[in-house]
Amino acid sequence: MTSSRTQWLLRSYGFAVYAFLYTPIAMLVLLSFNDSTAITLPWGGFTLRWYWALAENQSLFVSLKNSVILGLATAMLATTIGCLAAFAFRYRFRGQVVLMRVLLLPLVIPGLTIGVALLLLFHAAGVRPGLLTTTLVAHVGFALPYVFVLISTRLHRFDESLEEAAMDLGADELTTFWQITFPLIRPGIIGSALFAFTLSFDEFIRTLFTIGNDNTLPIQIWSMLGSMVSPELNATATLIVVVSVGLVVLGELFRGTDPVMGAIKKAREERP
Amino acid sequence: MTVTRRRFLETLGRGGLSASLMGGGVLGAWGAMNAAAQSALPGPLRIHGNPIATRDKDMKPFREQYGVELQIQLSVTHTETVTRIYSGATQQFDLFTLQHPFIKKLAQDRMILPIEEDKIPNIGNLYEHLRRPDWGVHEGRLYALPYLWGFDSIVYNQKQIPKVDSWGVLFEDTYRGRVAWRDDPLQMILTAALYMQKFSNPNNLSEAELAEVKKFLISRKKNIRTMWTTYAEAVNLLRSEEVFALWGWLPMATSLRKEGMQTEYAFPKEKPIMWFTNYIVSKDSRVLPTVWAFLDYTLGDKFTMSLTEDFDYRMGSSRQLKLLSPERIERIGLTNVSALVANSYTYLMPDHLDKYVQTWAEVKAAAI
Amino acid sequence: MAVQSQEAKADRQSPQFLQPAARTSWRVGVLAFLHRVGWLKLLLFLLPALVLLTVYLVIPIIMLVVMSFYKSTMFGVVPDFSWRNYQHFASSTLFVGLLGKSVRMAITVTVISLLVSYPFAYFLARVPVRFKTALLILVMVPFWTSYLIRTMAWLPILGIKGVVNYSLLSLQIVSQPIEAFLFNEFSVILTLIHIYMPYMVVPIFLSLDRLDGRLLEAAGDLGANPLRAFWHVTLPLSMPGVVGGVVMVFIAAFGAYVTPKLIGGTSGIMFGNVLADQYSGTFNWPFGAVLALIMISVVLLLLVAASRITRLDAVFGVRA
Numbered sequence: 007m008t009s010s011r012t013q014w015l016l017r018s019y020g021f022a023v024y025a026f027l028y029t030p031i032a033m034l035v036l037l038s039f040n041d042s043t044a045i046t047l048p049w050g051g052f053t054l055r056w057y058w059a060l061a062e063n064q065s066l067f068v069s070l071k072n073s074v075i076l077g078l079a080t081a082m083l084a085t086t087i088g089c090l091a092a093f094a095f096r097y098r099f100r101g102q103v104v105l106m107r108v109l110l111l112p113l114v115i116p117g118l119t120i121g122v123a124l125l126l127l128f129h130a131a132g133v134r135p136g137l138l139t140t141t142l143v144a145h146v147g148f149a150l151p152y153v154f155v156l157i158s159t160r161l162h163r164f165d166e167s168l169e170e171a172a173m174d175l176g177a178d179e180l181t182t183f184w185q186i187t188f189p190l191i192r193p194g195i196i197g198s199a200l201f202a203f204t205l206s207f208d209e210f211i212r213t214l215f216t217i218g219n220d221n222t223l224p225i226q227i228w229s230m231l232g233s234m235v236s237p238e239l240n241a242t243a244t245l246i247v248v249v250s251v252g253l254v255v256l257g258e259l260f261r262g263t264d265p266v267m268g269a270i271k272k273a274r275e276e277r278p
Numbered sequence: 279m280t281v282t283r284r285r286f287l288e289t290l291g292r293g294g295l296s297a298s299l300m301g302g303g304v305l306g307a308w309g310a311m312n313a314a315a316q317s318a319l320p321g322p323l324r325i326h327g328n329p330i331a332t333r334d335k336d337m338k339p340f341r342e343q344y345g346v347e348l349q350i351q352l353s354v355t356h357t358e359t360v361t362r363i364y365s366g367a368t369q370q371f372d373l374f375t376l377q378h379p380f381i382k383k384l385a386q387d388r389m390i391l392p393i394e395e396d397k398i399p400n401i402g403n404l405y406e407h408l409r410r411p412d413w414g415v416h417e418g419r420l421y422a423l424p425y426l427w428g429f430d431s432i433v434y435n436q437k438q439i440p441k442v443d444s445w446g447v448l449f450e451d452t453y454r455g456r457v458a459w460r461d462d463p464l465q466m467i468l469t470a471a472l473y474m475q476k477f478s479n480p481n482n483l484s485e486a487e488l489a490e491v492k493k494f495l496i497s498r499k500k501n502i503r504t505m506w507t508t509y510a511e512a513v514n515l516l517r518s519e520e521v522f523a524l525w526g527w528l529p530m531a532t533s534l535r536k537e538g539m540q541t542e543y544a545f546p547k548e549k550p551i552m553w554f555t556n557y558i559v560s561k562d563s564r565v566l567p568t569v570w571a572f573l574d575y576t577l578g579d580k581f582t583m584s585l586t587e588d589f590d591y592r593m594g595s596s597r598q599l600k601l602l603s604p605e606r607i608e609r610i611g612l613t614n615v616s617a618l619v620a621n622s623y624t625y626l627m628p629d630h631l632d633k634y635v636q637t638w639a640e641v642k643a644a645a646i
Numbered sequence: 647m648a649v650q651s652q653e654a655k656a657d658r659q660s661p662q663f664l665q666p667a668a669r670t671s672w673r674v675g676v677l678a679f680l681h682r683v684g685w686l687k688l689l690l691f692l693l694p695a696l697v698l699l700t701v702y703l704v705i706p707i708i709m710l711v712v713m714s715f716y717k718s719t720m721f722g723v724v725p726d727f728s729w730r731n732y733q734h735f736a737s738s739t740l741f742v743g744l745l746g747k748s749v750r751m752a753i754t755v756t757v758i759s760l761l762v763s764y765p766f767a768y769f770l771a772r773v774p775v776r777f778k779t780a781l782l783i784l785v786m787v788p789f790w791t792s793y794l795i796r797t798m799a800w801l802p803i804l805g806i807k808g809v810v811n812y813s814l815l816s817l818q819i820v821s822q823p824i825e826a827f828l829f830n831e832f833s834v835i836l837t838l839i840h841i842y843m844p845y846m847v848v849p850i851f852l853s854l855d856r857l858d859g860r861l862l863e864a865a866g867d868l869g870a871n872p873l874r875a876f877w878h879v880t881l882p883l884s885m886p887g888v889v890g891g892v893v894m895v896f897i898a899a900f901g902a903y904v905t906p907k908l909i910g911g912t913s914g915i916m917f918g919n920v921l922a923d924q925y926s927g928t929f930n931w932p933f934g935a936v937l938a939l940i941m942i943s944v945v946l947l948l949l950v951a952a953s954r955i956t957r958l959d960a961v962f963g964v965r966a
Contacts, residue, residue: 012872013772017656020769023762024784026845032801037802043533044517045510045795047802047809064334065350087694094691109695112703113894114945115627115900116918118925119938123706131363147702150695152845155894159886160852160891178674194852198780201848204789208463210904214358219351219370221322227792231510233329234529243791250787254780412953455825461907463923504829505812511908514798520805520828632930636734643740645913 031247038240045237056241066226066242072137073207073223079138080145080206081199087146088153088198092161114150120144121215128216135218144212149202156201160194320565322347325571326359326367327375328555331425331576336584340575345570356380363389363560373572378413378422378554379627385416391559392419397570400577403595407619410552413626424558425576425594426585429622431549432525435516436540442579443471445546447523448500461505461578463638465551468625470495470523472548482628494636496644501606505642516541532590543613545621552622586610607629683808714935731936741920741937745944748917751831752900755838759846759895760888761960762839767850768880782851786951789844797837797908804828837909838899845890845898853887893952897945917941 038057042050060066060103077138112120122142129138135141168190172182188195210224218226223242230236323346325332332350341348341444343382353359359367363374367388376384395401404424414422432443448457449470454554459466468492471480477487503521506512513530515521517539534541544550557576561568577582582595588600590610599612607613626636648897717726735741770781788796802808804827825834903918910916921941924934 016765016769017773017780019765022774023766023769026840027785027788029803030796030840031791033799033803034791034795037799042517042537044513044537045798046514046518046805047807048518062334065352065703074861087698091695092689092693097688099688101684106705108699110893112699113897114942115706116921116941118903118922118940119710120702120706122704122907122925122931122934123709125361126366126709127701127705134364135370143698145699147698150698150702152894154695155890156852157850159890160856162853162886193778193855195780195847199850200783201844204786204844205504207774208793210794214354214878219349221351221775224792224794225354227794228508229329229354231508231794231798232354233509236510239792239795243795246790248915251784252788254783254787258777258780283925499912502912503825506796507907507923511798512800518801518805518807520801520807634935635923635930639923640738640740642742642912642915643920645743 009039009140013245021089026203031243035244035247038237039242040225040237040240043237056237058244059238060241061239062156065221066223066238067224069075069223070242070246072220076137076141076145077203079201081140083142083146084149084153084202085157085195085199088150088157089195092154095158096100098162109154110151112147117148117211120147121212125215135216137217137220137222140216141213141222145206145209148209148212149205152205153202155199156198157191157194160191160197166170200220227278281420287581313605315494319344319346319568319571321345321347321568323373323565323568324349324351324371325373325375325558326353326362326371327373328353330585330589331375331555333559336581339580341607342571343575344568344571346571347518348618360384368560368562372560372565372569374558374560375425376422376556377634378411378424378556379625380554381414381422381558382416383643384558385419385421389561390421391561391563391566392416392421393423393464393559393573394566397567398423398574398577399439400595403577403582403597405596405615407593407615408554408594413554413624414556422554422558423573423576423594424554425581426555426591427553427594428528428592429552429618430525430527431546432523432544433512433516433528433531434523434542434544435519436542438522440520442523442542442544443547445469445548447544449473449494449501451501453522454501455503456522457461457502458512458521459502459505459641460474460525461507461510464625464628465502466525467638468551468623472546472551472623475548480623481626483634485630485633487636492641495641499641499644521622528590528591547623549623554622554624557580583640651752652707664921682740700739710938713932716932716935731933734933737935737938743919744917744920745940748900749944749948751835751916752896752902755842755899756892756896759834759839759842760892761841763846763891765849767854770847770851771854778855782848785844785847789841793841793904793906794916795843797905800833800837801828804833815835829909829914830903831910831914834902834906834910834914834916838902839903841905842898844890845894849890849894850884850887852883853890856883882933896948900945901941 037045037047037055039052040050041050041055081192095106106183112223124140128135133140168186169182172186173179179183208224209222210228213222214225221229227239227242229238279539284563317554325348327350328350337348337350340346351371353375359374359376360380363384367374374390381390385392393401405427408424409426410420411424414420414424432442432447434447437448447453448459467483467488468480471477471483471487474491474494477483483491495522504515505516506524509527509530512524512526513534516523516526516530516534517537528543531541531543556574559566563569577595579595579597579601582593582597585591585593586598590606592598592610592612598610599607599615602610602612611618683954704876714731715727715729716806717724717728717730770778770785773781804810806823806825806828810827814820815823900916901914902917903922906914906916907922910919915938918941921934921937923929924937
């Protein structure tokens with residue numbers, strides 16, 4: 007429908023924005039091969055020593071593992087809780103407006119104050135800080151409003167006639183949800199989960215105050231940046247980028263199709 | 279038969295994967311179990327410390343010698359460490375690293391244990407001025423084991439600035455736009471106070487004196503390119519020649535010099551700022567024999583020389599004077615230790631740190 | 647064979663996957679019960695969020711309010727009810743000025759981010775379905791590298807001896823390197839736009855992605871040209887995403903403190919920096935609490951004002 011010129015314009019623009027997004031990344035990758043202890047230009051020669059240093063730095067891998075685990079846990083929990091809440095909002099009920107504001111309020115509170123408050127709270131309650139206990143609470147609370155916003159935008163004016171049709175055909179509520187509703191909002195859920203993971207993976211300040219004995223990657227990075235030479239951090243960043251992009255490419259190659267969406271698409275295309 | 283073998287291999291494989299994920303923890307534990315047969319030190323030893331003091335390469339010899347597991351968490355700032363100590367971290371860690379100004383209060387509040395000097399054979403290695411420092415002694419007992427000391431001053435690019443011997447380079451118009459401060463209230467206010475040379479006790483400025491310093495700093499803000507917060511930023515600024523001189527630490531100069539840059543570390547005539555970093559013992563530690571063994575290790579030659587080699591640091595052990603070449607001793611500035619200490623200004627916490635912080639906030643917020 | 651009745655035919659035409667799974671009696675019972683006691687179902691849905699919020703929100707806010715009246719000493723906070731901290735905030739015009747500056751910068755970031763992100767989200771929404779997830783992930787990947795080192799990577803790009811200046815000098819567009827690319831408001835705004843781009847792209851994308859190509863076809867059939875179709879059909883339908891993105895980016899940009907610290911030099915400092923200093927330098931938590939409460943109030947005020955003008959609540963499904 008859109009003219010090919012518009013298509014071309016859109017694609018070029020998309021490419022330009024990706025270029026902007028990846029500019030610092032390109033610089034990071036470049037610097038990870040730079041033979042200099044400073045994480046900046048001028049170019050001191052090509053070297054792989056930062057990658058060797060990374061391979062020997064066990065603690066970095068442990069931190070990375072912790073961050074991934076925490077991120078996945080946050081994504082799952084925040085998306086589930088946020089989904090449930092967003093669904094609740096489809097029904098009219100008393101106090102809806104107030105509750106909505108309350109749900110969004112954590113967005114407004116600076117992370118620093120949340121961190122300190124949680125630290126004091128857990129200390130007073132005698133809860134021992136831990137990666138998948140106190141830190142997880144901090145991360146899920148952090149991600150929840152964002153997930154709520156994202157899923158709500160997807161649910162906004164959701165076409166209920168599809169669900170009603172399914173129920174008329176004899177499906178109960180659970181089946182309707184899984185077979186009809188869920189696939190249609192799935193991009194919203196995937197997007198929110200991805201977003202929640204990203205928020206958690208890069209989160210630093212709330213983590214700093216609520217974590218126990220462990221390190222997450224941002225904490226280790228901040229600590230290393232603060233007291234020593236650490237270009238192996240660039241190697242870490244490059245590795246993260248390469249692995250993620252690699253996974254995406256692999257995922258694309260081995261992708262299956264989705265029966266419901268496929269059927270709906272086909273039905274639409276076949277309509278006269 | 280085949281099923282069991284396959285299952286066995288699978289488990290091995292998974293074990294191997296998880297070992298690599300845990301950073302060799304499985305294999306490390308295996309090695310530890312063997313070594314532990316020799317000495318019976320309780321473990322694990324949990325340390326919340328500075329990355330410099332807890333590098334893998336320096337921790338490995340201790341781990342291997344005693345077969346004790348080490349759990350290390352990296353600290354970010356000294357005040358954060360203190361916050362956590364008061365919020366229950368004494369139960370999570372056996373040892374902390376901390377700079378000298380905070381030691382006395384922690385000792386008074388009984389959050390840390392005194393050092394059992396008779397359990398540390400190498401204690402005699404300590405430099406003279408580190409044996410009974412004012413800031414580390416409470417009720418006659420030593421509460422901190424200094425492992426590192428030095429002074430803060432100016433790191434500068436000798437190619438661009440031939441010689442720096444005064445704090446003035448950070449404040450005067452001469453190198454306008456090519457110098458940087460550190461974003462730290464205590465250090466920068468103290469530096470300015472030392473430079474202004476008109477206060478009787480720069481470590482404890484009164485409100486009126488703070489206001490004067492504030493005015494001075496705001497008036498000189500136009501001369502700096504930026505302020506740095508992390509070590510890495512400072513090194514970047516110098517290396518990329520974005521600035522020619524900045525308030526900084528010795529290892530910055532050392533590491534850049536290793537790359538062929540002519541960076542020097544100044545000794546300002548208005549006195550550089552001296553500090554001491556220490557290990558302190560948590561009051562709730564349950565592995566004290568291991569703690570003393572570890573502290574003994576940090577005063578030993580291996581630990582001392584490793585850090586000296588890599589960073590040109592002044593370590594806690596005075597054995598440096600015996601083990602280093604005279605040129606190296608001169609480069610590190612250890613030829614006359616007592617003169618060095620006498621000509622430096624040891625910083626302490628002011629009574630009203632919050633006033634310092636608020637002053638600094640106004641300095642940063644002021645439009646130039 | 648036997649003649650098939652109408653119902654039998656209809657039954658068979660009901661799509662396979664819509665047949666409920668084996669009807670266990672307890673499941674039917676539970677669903678029916680929930681259907682009758684509607685509010686219970688609602689409560690169950692909202693419960694996890696409410697529990698989390700109590701821990702995450704209610705208690706910290708109470709602590710903030712209480713602590714703002716306390717007194718700070720070097721090693722801790724002492725209960726000592728007084729307005730001292732509030733007075734200190736009011737006494738200096740610098741803080742209020744910085745507040746205004748931060749609001750202004752946050753608005754700039756939000757507006758530019760919206761203008762840049764909207765077409766990009768549109769591009770993502772029009773991409774063939776099979777690539778959408780992959781491209782979306784590719785948008786996120788840069789944000790899995792630590793924002794600390796990512797922000798520091800701007801120095802070799804924008805610095806005096808950085809790539810940009812080097813190019814300008816080589817092409818002889820300028821004769822002296824330009825200092826104004828870095829360590830000021832400009833670099834902070836640029837970096838904030840970069841860092842918070844997903845906050846704007848993802849909600850708008852999710853909103854646009856719902857759109858049916860048929861709606862635009864219909865608009866076209868009714869005589870609208872592509873521009874009018876966009877203005878009257880696409881844009882209004884993507885409003886929820888736009889509003890969500892604007893809110894999230896503004897709040898994040900307003901509260902930023904690491905970015906201005908790393909890359910703001912002397913003139914790019916924002917209000918968040920002063921707040922952060924109260925916690926990292928000392929135990930000036932009471933004053934920090936005052937600053938935090940003021941920040942929260944400013945944002946809430948702006949949000950309330952915005953919701954009067956636009957229909958913010960409707961975005962989140964609140965039926966008017």
